Amino acid sequence: MSDLDDQESQRTRIRQARQVLAGDAIRPSPDPWVLGSDVVPLSSLQRNYLVTLVILLLLGVLLAWIIGLAVASIVLFVLALGLIAAWLVF
Numbered sequence: 001m002s003d004l005d006d007q008e009s010q011r012t013r014i015r016q017a018r019q020v021l022a023g024d025a026i027r028p029s030p031d032p033w034v035l036g037s038d039v040v041p042l043s044s045l046q047r048n049y050l051v052t053l054v055i056l057l058l059l060g061v062l063l064a065w066i067i068g069l070a071v072a073s074i075v076l077f078v079l080a081l082g083l084i085a086a087w088l089v090f
Contacts, residue, residue, distance in 0.1 A: 049089050053082050 042050070056079040064072035 046089055049082075049086065053079060053086070056082060 056075055060072045060075040060079055063075055
């Protein structure tokens, strides 16, 4: 009987080890890139940064339309720097 119990416990341990190695006991973390809801997961800093970039874009387009590209190029250059710096914020 002892050998039978030892073999059964060994089989159970081997089965558990296989499940762990196969990843059956591990639950994957939720993917941050999949948006399951309508809410965009942005922090307040990121949201304010995006709002600032949108304001710069609108201001640049408005200045280009009213005054010309000479004045709007300054605002658009700052917008370009902001877009490059967005790699650090996001």
